Amino acid sequence: MRLLLVEDDLKIALFVKSGLEESGFAVDHATDGQDGLHLALTEPYDLDIIDIMLPKIDGLTIISELRRKQINTPIIILSAKKSVDDRVKGLKTGSDDYLVKPFAFSELLARVQALLRRASGASSPSNFTLGDLTVNVHTHKVVRAGEEIELQPLEFSLIEYLIRNAGQVVSKTMIMEHVWDYNFSPQTNVVESRICYLREKIDKGFDKKLIHTVRGVGYVLREDS
């Protein structure tokens, strides 16, 4: 998978690029709008990550230019502009997603993968398995080592989200937005408490823990510790 990153802040570009490359993507980086537009027009990318405030040509112009030329590569906007108006403007111009700086890298990664998944048109399976844990998103049945585990609805949503993103760290904010779909302060401890209860049910009594905390970043569901 080949991605284009148009970002003038070199430090941000560096960590996004290296992070994405570690996750197995090939990343081209353009430092200004002109180069970015040129690359996006001439090279076949699977996804573009574009900053709005760029030298020479701004991000929104790049996007509208691409869409005008019928280039429908999925686009994620990275911007320091947070207001609802800016988001709406970004999405209306033709981008597919909007991420506000500062952002968690894990969130960017998750969004990149989600967009690529959507673009490839792959239907998501109903059964997710990690080690001896199986989660069926249709029947809401959760089984670990042959034993069915009873979960409350919110706990189920959480384990579903974690197993869909198995192996990837998901931040607290991502969990709040995707699992709860409820607007509250990101500083609350609700996620911690909920994870705590989920651990009790999923991991308690097993030598191999599946739910791991990555301090400062978030949580990850994976087999190795």
Next chain:
Amino acid sequence: MFLEKILKFRKTLSFRLTIWYAGIFTLSSFLAFSVFYFRIHSITMASVDEELIEEIEELSVALSEDGIALVKAEIAEEAEEEDENDLFIRVMSRTGKVLASTNMSSWGNIDVSRDRLENQEDQTDFIFQTLPVPGRDHKARVISASIGPKEIAQIGMTLEDEEEYLMIFRSLFYLLFLLMAFFSGLVGWFIARQGLRDVEEVTKTATEISSGSPDKRVKIKNRYEEVMRLANAFNMMLDRIQTIHQAMKEINDNIAHDLRSPLARIRGIAEMTLIRKNSVEDFKKMAASTIEECDTLTDMINTMLEITEAEAGVNGQKVEEFDLVKLISDACEIFRPMANDKQIVINFSARDSMKFRGDINKTQRIVTNLLENAIKYTMDRGTVTISLLKYDGKIDIVVEDTGIGISKDDLPRIFERFYRSEKSRSKSGIGLGLSLAKAFAISLGGAITAKSTLGKGSTFAVSLPS
């Protein structure tokens, strides 16, 4: 430069008003003069006509009593009395033969319109004509009429006196008209200046404010209602701007203070990690704590922006209808594990549903902020009760806890940004939760109030318009 000034001046309201005023005034005085003039004109003409008719009737009577000879005598008598240049009398047969006449030498070729006389049904009528006299400056008024079965009489009078008399009127009118135009322009200018002087004052105040004296206000003089309203609106706007400005300044001070602490922590930890001989594990810890501090800072900045935006009323509301009961039950469900950790019971006695129209995100944020606070400041095995009351056009969301309570001194200040009481300082948080709740409640058209007894618990009530 000068031309530019003139062009600019032409665009001023004073100039326009003056032009309009002068224009309308001049036009209406012109109309009044015209009416007056034409009236005088017609009265004058009518008196001339009357005189002519009298003459004709005299001739007609003379002819019918004593025949053409007396008519001739009468004409001769008339010619003696009057200047032959002022008046002529001529009697003709229907074939056009002159039977008698005064000296016509100075009258040129004035003819009777015999056709018109003959075509007349009633032969007693008169025909009046105003005709130019060849070789003379003034026109003549001429009457033609049948005075007998075969005779036609024609009498002409010069309009010299009348025309001169009207001429005097006309020139007087022209003079008056010019004076009127001039004075109306002057008066118009004066009135426009007078009316706009107060506007100028508003402009002056605005200029003064933009050059750095924000406390200035337009003086409200009891002069023109419109200008007073303008001045009032202007002053109100200034008050509002100053309030916002003041608030922004306070916020800035607070932000500066509250941003420094996390920055100091980040910097300190990073520095210590670098100075000491540390393991990879220590570096990982530093990275993690940096991320946590950054998240706090980001949250703080975002919340500040949300409060400011809500207070300024930008980013309009997303109004939709939703069920408040479900919204609160969901919140309780989300916070249940946090409450369970402290063995706190959350009571929410819900009715079936309660529809509310408003911004769902803001409502959620208000409820979660209050609920989180309630759980945070309630001791283990306490109770948090949420109730939903509906009464005369209002909906109250009441969150009651059996927590540590708020002291009387702190109570009035808890909604201030970054205000944290002694007891809450040790707890996590950024000191903005209640400010945000309040800003959101107000932007939803409601209000938020707090009651508390130290050591017993607190009650927060959000009152929303239903």
